[in-house]
Amino acid sequence: MTSKSSLVVAAVLLTLGGVTTAWAQAVPITQGASPPQDAVALPKGSREQAVKALPRIIDSVMKRSHVPGMAVAVVIDGKTVFAQGYGTRELGKDGAVDAKTVFQIASVSKSISATVAAIEVGKGAVSWDAPVARYLPDFKLIDAYVSAHGTVGDFFSHRSGLPGTAGDDLEDLGFKRADVIARLRLLPLDSFRNSYHYANFSTTIGAEAVAAAVKQPWERLADEQLFQPLGMKTTSYLYRDYTARANRASLHVYHQGVFKPLGQRDADEQAPAGGVSSNVTDLAQWLKLLLADGRFEGRQLVEPAALLPALSAQSFSARPHAIDARPGFYGYGFNVNTEVGGRPSMGHSGAFLLGAGTAFRIVPSAGVGIVVLTNGAPVGAAEAVVAEFLDTALYGKPSRDWYAAYNGVMQGFFAPQADLSGQAVPAKPAPAQPLQQYTGHFDNPYFGPADIREANGGLTLTLGPKGMAFPLKHWDGDTFAFTPAGEAELVDSLASITFTRAQGPAGGFVIKVYDDSGLGRWTKK
Numbered sequence: 001m002t003s004k005s006s007l008v009v010a011a012v013l014l015t016l017g018g019v020t021t022a023w024a025q026a027v028p029i030t031q032g033a034s035p036p037q038d039a040v041a042l043p044k045g046s047r048e049q050a051v052k053a054l055p056r057i058i059d060s061v062m063k064r065s066h067v068p069g070m071a072v073a074v075v076i077d078g079k080t081v082f083a084q085g086y087g088t089r090e091l092g093k094d095g096a097v098d099a100k101t102v103f104q105i106a107s108v109s110k111s112i113s114a115t116v117a118a119i120e121v122g123k124g125a126v127s128w129d130a131p132v133a134r135y136l137p138d139f140k141l142i143d144a145y146v147s148a149h150g151t152v153g154d155f156f157s158h159r160s161g162l163p164g165t166a167g168d169d170l171e172d173l174g175f176k177r178a179d180v181i182a183r184l185r186l187l188p189l190d191s192f193r194n195s196y197h198y199a200n201f202s203t204t205i206g207a208e209a210v211a212a213a214v215k216q217p218w219e220r221l222a223d224e225q226l227f228q229p230l231g232m233k234t235t236s237y238l239y240r241d242y243t244a245r246a247n248r249a250s251l252h253v254y255h256q257g258v259f260k261p262l263g264q265r266d267a268d269e270q271a272p273a274g275g276v277s278s279n280v281t282d283l284a285q286w287l288k289l290l291l292a293d294g295r296f297e298g299r300q301l302v303e304p305a306a307l308l309p310a311l312s313a314q315s316f317s318a319r320p321h322a323i324d325a326r327p328g329f330y331g332y333g334f335n336v337n338t339e340v341g342g343r344p345s346m347g348h349s350g351a352f353l354l355g356a357g358t359a360f361r362i363v364p365s366a367g368v369g370i371v372v373l374t375n376g377a378p379v380g381a382a383e384a385v386v387a388e389f390l391d392t393a394l395y396g397k398p399s400r401d402w403y404a405a406y407n408g409v410m411q412g413f414f415a416p417q418a419d420l421s422g423q424a425v426p427a428k429p430a431p432a433q434p435l436q437q438y439t440g441h442f443d444n445p446y447f448g449p450a451d452i453r454e455a456n457g458g459l460t461l462t463l464g465p466k467g468m469a470f471p472l473k474h475w476d477g478d479t480f481a482f483t484p485a486g487e488a489e490l491v492d493s494l495a496s497i498t499f500t501r502a503q504g505p506a507g508g509f510v511i512k513v514y515d516d517s518g519l520g521r522w523t524k525k
Contacts, residue, residue, distance in 0.1 A: 106350025114333025
């Protein structure tokens with residue numbers, strides 16, 4: 001999960017109303033809440049009709065989207081009533097997807113992380129309202145007040161003021177989790193608790209505070225407190241566990257209208273936000289827990305009072321643009337809203353441009369939950385299956401062509417990123433200086449050191465702790481072009497690096513794609 005996929009998924013779901021809410025259906029009417037019976041009644045047999053229609057829905061969406069593989073599970077009234085796999089684990093190889101096939105689930109991980117946190121909140125080990133600094137004493141942001149008062153809940157609900165996708169650029173360059181979180185202290189902040197910016201490392205910060213409170217690594221905590229009790233034997237936050245599974249789905253990028261398996265995504269550094277791998281059989285167990293208000297097989301695994309805040313609106317993820325428009329909300333790790341028929345629902349989507357598109361949603365008052373995993377880049381397939389199934393379950397028929405709607409908005413994923421993308425090469429570029437005028441060692445407090453080296457008649461930029469090398473191609477004058485790291489590379493992106501010179505050797509350079517927060521400037525050492 002990197003910068004572009006995070007923001008586009010959030011925007012798509014808010015635009016279409018595809019991920020929806022949790023409101024406290026157990027709150028007494030005297031407190032002003034609407035009782036569940038105010039919702040539009042389910043048509044007779046509609047849930048069963050939806051399950052019966054599901055193979056047709058899946059077949060249609062897979063044919064239209066061309067995603068290589070898909071797995072789907074449905075829970076109704078505490079039972080798994082559907083768990084099937086379709087398509088192939090990797091194009092060009094044998095191996096069909098089944099209900100046990102393990103997928104990388106991307107940002108659906110955030111909702112699982114919130115569930116783990118809720119378990120510890122219910123035990124009294126931590127509080128949603130506790131400052132993360134209580135558990136992470138070295139944690140700092142640029143604003144001392146936010147550093148001292150930002151709570152676990154603030155970071156799980158993306159309302160700390162950190163900019164969208166904060167830290168993703170550092171992860172792309174190979175920085176470790178602790179290094180990324182430490183460097184976030186340099187980023188400018190938006191309004192504390194009055195802004196919403198979806199950022200992977202915001203969730204990771206909240207999760208790290210919970211892990212520190214109980215003195216366990218996050219990955220082990222989740223396994224012991226959630227996965228083992230639910231019997232989720234093939235679910236893990238560790239990338240090495242995913243790669244060890246024989247029955248696993250490979251990621252497939254989407255390039256020029258075709259899916260291709262080009263690699264995997266190691267999301268260990270942001271694991272609480274996007275690192276879970278699982279299958280639909282395991283995830284159905286988790287949906288049962290959520291639908292039963294934290295109860296599983298006769299045991300109260302999560303205290304309802306601890307789980308409810310995660311499943312309730314905590315942030316405006318999209319303020320209404322008109323008086324007749326519905327707002328969007330985010331809880332602690334869950335998108336939250338209300339279905340058009342008045343039923344509270346909760347969900348999330350996930351995306352890797354390298355090749356994952358996932359989604360789930362639960363409607364507690366209807367006793368229904370569905371999870372869809374695909375091994376194709378996010379083209380709207382997972383969300384479309386979820387939406388058409390739930391429309392059928394809640395209203396007896398789909399309300400629109402959901403695949404067309406989601407696919408249309410998802411095209412924003414595949415637009416090139418960075419400032420030179422799509423620009424014509426200058427017809428008469430100003431000449432560059434002799435290449436040795438640009439070489440040297442440069443430094444940047446956020447991105448770290450960089451080297452510009454001359455070799456074989458060209459320049460190379462080296463960035464990050466792993467020494468990632470980027471060939472530079474002359475563009476115009478003191479400006480050169482390169483392809484940046486991460487998902488931008490998958491969508492034919494082109495970024496500028498402009499050297500600053502007076503006379504003689506360059507004293508620094510600016511990389512515009514990294515300069516949104518004013519931190520993309522290096523100076524010569």
